[in-house]
Amino acid sequence: MEWAPYYRGDGSDYEVDLPDPPPWRSFSTAERQVNDTFQPPPGLVDAVNAAICLCRPLLITGPPGSGKSSVADSIASELKLGSVLRWHITSRSTLTDALYRYDALGRLDAHKRGVEAGLGPFIELGPLGTALLPSQRPRVLLIDEIDKSDIDLPSDLLNVLERGEYNIPELTRQRQRDVRVRRWKATVTAKVHKGHVRCTKFPLIVMTSNGERDFPAPFLRRCIRFTMPKPDADQLTRIVTAHLGPDDTKAAEEMLQKFAEDIENHKPLATDQLLNAIFLATRAPDMTGDHRKRLTELLLKVLT
Secondary structure (H helix, E strand, O other), rough: OOOOOOOOOOOOOOOOOOOOOOOOHHHHHHHHHHHHOOOOOOHHHHHHHHHHOOOOEEEOOOOOOOOOHHHHHHHHHOOOOOOEEEEEOOOOOOOOHHHHEHHHHHHHHHOOOOOOOHHHHHOOOOOHHOOOOOOOOOOOOOOOOOHOOOOOOHOHHHHHHOOEEEEEEHHOOOOOEEEEEEOOOOOOOEEEOEEEEOOOOOOOEEEEEOOOOHHHHHHHHOEEEOOOOOOOHHHHHHHHHHHHHHHHHHHOHHHHHHHHHHOOOOOOHHHHHHHHHHHHOOOOOOHHHHHHHHHHHOOOOOOO
16 A cells, blocks of 8 residues: 555545555444454453343443443354444433434324324334343443433433333323334334333443543442453554554554553553554555654544
């Protein structure tokens, strides 16, 4: 891969064949890529197995880019539990939205047009609601960046995490006992009996936190907690080798050692920054030393 045949910034327009993405940015092979390249830090395997055996959520804390979200993909892929259900938290996230969504306006519009289809077509289960459906095998649910939530959301989750069940009030008031509703981001439906959903297999819930806030004790005691450790040089070597191969790892040994020292000295950096820098540095052999240095500094800026 040459470095400069793409964007030139000279105002001219031209067609050019763009390069293939790095392996970890190839979305067509994302699931296989995580399974092949994820390197769990010491202690994580025990934490995952404890969460599985105890049917408790796994709360993983660590800085951005430390691989927290990849844990859910690794579990789902290795244990063949299907695609990961994802609930990305914002300050506006609510428990109800995660359980189900009722399209009241859509039903009103259908009623005005004389279409009577019942409530089922206008209810879609959320990621948490879908994870709690009865099933022979548990689903994996990623609750990403829960520390970004409203202060009450962790407490709102307590009963659901403890009992594994919830009600859909719009359906509990219906005469029809069994209603089929849509699953989260799927075309298939699920049967809900008397508006009540209760899991038969507790889902494997992975919650991530950047450590930006504290959580109430009742919430924490229901979780298996794990803090992502700072990767040392050996761990970084394994990660880079898994993604890029031994030749690139050896060629970038000096950069890797410098990165490990910066991490040890508490510089806020993410492992994927190192992967980005090594990927470009090792695939642009014609790049000059000064150019390579500027590019490396660009990619390895501290996360502040």
